Amino acid sequence: MKTKLTIGCFLLLSVLSAQISGNHVTANEVYNSYNKNSSSPRNTITINDNHLVVNVKILLNNKADSFTIMLGTNEEAETVLECNTNLNKRINAFTNDLASLKIKKENIYVDFISQMKVYDYSLENNKAEQFQKGFEIKKNIIISSTNINDIERIISLASKHEIYDIIKVDYTNDDVLKIRSDLFSEALAIAELKKETYTKAFRKRIIGTPNATENFEIHFPKTQYKKYQAYENSEIETLYRNHNQNFIKKLARKNTTYYYEGQDTSDFDKVINIAKSEIGIQYELSITITYKIDSSL
Numbered sequence: 001m002k003t004k005l006t007i008g009c010f011l012l013l014s015v016l017s018a019q020i021s022g023n024h025v026t027a028n029e030v031y032n033s034y035n036k037n038s039s040s041p042r043n044t045i046t047i048n049d050n051h052l053v054v055n056v057k058i059l060l061n062n063k064a065d066s067f068t069i070m071l072g073t074n075e076e077a078e079t080v081l082e083c084n085t086n087l088n089k090r091i092n093a094f095t096n097d098l099a100s101l102k103i104k105k106e107n108i109y110v111d112f113i114s115q116m117k118v119y120d121y122s123l124e125n126n127k128a129e130q131f132q133k134g135f136e137i138k139k140n141i142i143i144s145s146t147n148i149n150d151i152e153r154i155i156s157l158a159s160k161h162e163i164y165d166i167i168k169v170d171y172t173n174d175d176v177l178k179i180r181s182d183l184f185s186e187a188l189a190i191a192e193l194k195k196e197t198y199t200k201a202f203r204k205r206i207i208g209t210p211n212a213t214e215n216f217e218i219h220f221p222k223t224q225y226k227k228y229q230a231y232e233n234s235e236i237e238t239l240y241r242n243h244n245q246n247f248i249k250k251l252a253r254k255n256t257t258y259y260y261e262g263q264d265t266s267d268f269d270k271v272i273n274i275a276k277s278e279i280g281i282q283y284e285l286s287i288t289i290t291y292k293i294d295s296s297l
Helices: 002-021 080-101 150-160 176-201
Strands: 045-047 051-062 066-077 108-124 127-145 165-172 206-219 225-229 256-260 270-272 281-293
Touching: 045 176, 051 176, 066 080, 066 150, 080 108, 080 127, 080 150, 127 150, 176 206, 176 270, 176 281
Parallel strands: 051 270
Antiparallel strands: 045 051, 051 281, 066 127, 066 165, 108 127, 206 281, 225 256
């Protein structure tokens, strides 16, 4: 009877877990493998007669200080001059509109990417002959802002000028060195607490000066998005008139998107700003300290 009750509770907990886990658990990727590729050491402590080795890991979720969006655009025309003139008109009109967002000219840069010939085919007497149709010029527009809300406004303004390609958005912080220094101080405080706890528990005494290694990693949002496709079923009913019936089977469209999946926090001693809903930059610092133990005791 006890066994049945235990199994029943386990199944109930499993169902409750599935209800709140979200549809991403049906994705092809294995959830438990997410973000396990960090090069920092695991959060462990080892102690013997000669050494005490303490590992400390800290994760910081930090809001970005500025953002840089890169938009791609292109233009085709019969001549290079016409192509470049038309493209510049659209770009200039767009960058002028950016003044409404209080984005300064020095925060906008136009990067020339390529100039290529464009070819087409002429059909005559069942013969296809290739000929040069014109030229295509591609340019990227790079815009920096300190306001995350500007990103959507920039995209909307760009669409007015037939600029649709959003290549990427980069997040940056102004003082990474200070962030690293602050995390290092936090890690040292945790390491000292672990050292005191273990030396007291196992009656050990530290001698000499410790050795240490540090690892510092920055995880930007663009590297932490996972692909997600909704798990949906569809039924198709086909009517046959005869054995030679030809038909086309069309499957229902499945929604595919991406979602942000930050670093797995289960292996960290401390996570700073863990409940931040705004996506930013993740800073990971780990330190391994090796203390010498007085083996004469």
